[in-house]
Structures are given as structure tokens and as C-alpha cells.
Amino acid sequence: MACMACLLLALAFVAAEAQQMQSNISQGSSLKPTTNSTWLSRSGLYAFGFYRQGNGYAVGMFLAGIPEKTVVWTANRDDPPVSNNATLLFTGDGLALPTAEGQNYLVKSPGSASYASMLNSGNFVLYNSGRKIVWQSFDHPTDTLLPGQRLLSGNERFSAKSEADHSTGIFRLKMHKDGNLVQYPVDTPDTGPYAFYASSTYGAGENLTLNLVLMAVSTCSTGLVRIFSI
CATH class of the missing domain: 2.90.10.10 (Bulb-type lectin domain)
Incomplete structure (x- = not known):
């Protein structure tokens, strides 16, 4: 019985290794x-x-x-x-x-x-x-953040032009170094009058990151932030 258990473990190990190799x-x-x-x-x-x-x-x-x-x-x-x-x-x-x-x-x-x-x-x-x-x-995120992915402090991502065209659109979502997550139109200053959306978390801390846990988030061509489960 002990030998059989060892054999099964060995086969499981080999199968796992093969599966890993196949993914490379x-x-x-x-x-x-x-x-x-x-x-x-x-x-x-x-x-x-x-x-x-x-x-x-x-x-x-x-x-x-x-x-x-x-x-x-x-x-x-x-x-x-x-x-x-x-x-x-x-x-x-x-x-x-x-x-x-x-x-x-x-x-x-x-x-x-x-x-x-x-x-x-x-x-x-x-x-x-x-x-x-x-x-x-x-x-290097484009328009979508996946679970486990981060938007680093000072970085931003850009919406797609449309559902069918994934080139750069007209909105950007920026993680400010003061902890505020703000969405602006492209080619505008990082100032309040141009903000399309803000999380109002400025002052929450320095060099914060946006971290996705259970959902995926994408910025639509209309500027709406879409959250969907995977």
C-alpha cells in the first residue's frame, strides 16, 4: 500500500511537471x-x-x-x-x-x-x-485591469476607442501619487476642472496603488468604468 501511494504521488508529480512544461x-x-x-x-x-x-x-x-x-x-x-x-x-x-x-x-x-x-x-x-x-x-495595462493586477502610483491607463477598436481612446485613468484616482479626457492637464471622475481619496497616503482583487475593470470608450466578473 505504501509503495502504491508513493507511485501515485510520483505519477501526480510527473503529470504536474508535464502540465507546467506544456504551458511554457x-x-x-x-x-x-x-x-x-x-x-x-x-x-x-x-x-x-x-x-x-x-x-x-x-x-x-x-x-x-x-x-x-x-x-x-x-x-x-x-x-x-x-x-x-x-x-x-x-x-x-x-x-x-x-x-x-x-x-x-x-x-x-x-x-x-x-x-x-x-x-x-x-x-x-x-x-x-x-x-x-x-x-x-x-x-503594461492598456484599457483593462485584471484581478491581481495593479495600477502603480503616477501611472495611467487609456480607454479603447470602441468595443471593436482597441486603439487608444479619449479617456485616461490616473493613479495620483497622493492617493487620488482620477479620470480625465486625453490631452488635458491633471487638474480638478478637467476631472471626469475622482475617487476623492487624495491625502490617503503616498505612492498608493490601485489593486484589483476579484473583478476586472476596464475603461469604456464613453468614459464609463466597467467592472465585470471572470
Whole structure:
């Protein structure tokens, strides 16, 4: 019985290791818009890769495990869509779209990236050979914050133009260093008369962050802040 228990534990360990290995993305891996278009998280909830936008495709991250595909992050969101013959390539320098002029990097790693992973949290992460994070999408929010993600003090995020166009919209949400979370129109000063919304938490402390726990939050093209469960 003890031997059987040990065997079961060993098999469980091997299965867990295999599952972890299957979630890793190695250098040289690639995606195309129409075939092998995404890298899924192990839960199947999140996907990183190509999604349809306008007459072409954008590269980003979306909720794949629900009927309505909801985009939560977009790389180089103001670039024009790419064609259906594009290739996204993972290299030691990051994620690139090879062109006739050279590599167009959508994600540029500050250090050598050995492998990547689409985590169950919705965070797309690049690791070096020592398993240290060298880049993660959670540090670069676009219009949406996911559970476990933070909007750091002094940083801001921008709404999408519309539900179908995820390029930069006309509103921004800023986490001020005095603890006040304020929404402004784009290209306006950080002053009260221009505030579209404020949490009125100024003076709550220095260098506070906005932390998402159970819900996801996105800023709509209309300026409304939308909170949805995952």
C-alpha cells in the first residue's frame, strides 16, 4: 500500500511537471492569424495571440473561456492591423512580427528571454534562463485591469476607442501619487476642472496603488468604468 501511494504521488508529480512544461512557450515558437493563432493559459480562460480587428488582425490577450470574446490587453495598440499572412515570433529579444525591413518588436524584453508563459491569472510573462521575470503584461495595462493586477502610483491607463477598436481612446485613468484616482479626457492637464471622475481619496497616503482583487475593470470608450466578473 505504501509503495502504491508513493507511485501515485510520483505519477501526480510527473503529470504536474508535464502540465507546467506544456504551458511554457519556447524560443522559436510562432503564431499565425489563421492557423495556430493563440497560446492558451492552462485553464483555457485566457489566450494570447491574434484576434480580428477591422480588416486585419491585432495581437493581444483576450478571455477565450467565455462565449463573448473580451479583449483585455493589446500590443502596440495604435499600430494598424496586420494581414492574415503575418507571423508572430518569440525570440530571445521578445515578440516580433518579421517584416521586409527587419523585426518589428511588439514586446521588447529588457533582458534575454528564454521562455514565455500565458498564466491562468491573465498575465503574459517572459522569463530568463534563471526563471526570473524579465517582462510581464501586468506591468503594461492598456484599457483593462485584471484581478491581481495593479495600477502603480503616477501611472495611467487609456480607454479603447470602441468595443471593436482597441486603439487608444479619449479617456485616461490616473493613479495620483497622493492617493487620488482620477479620470480625465486625453490631452488635458491633471487638474480638478478637467476631472471626469475622482475617487476623492487624495491625502490617503503616498505612492498608493490601485489593486484589483476579484473583478476586472476596464475603461469604456464613453468614459464609463466597467467592472465585470471572470
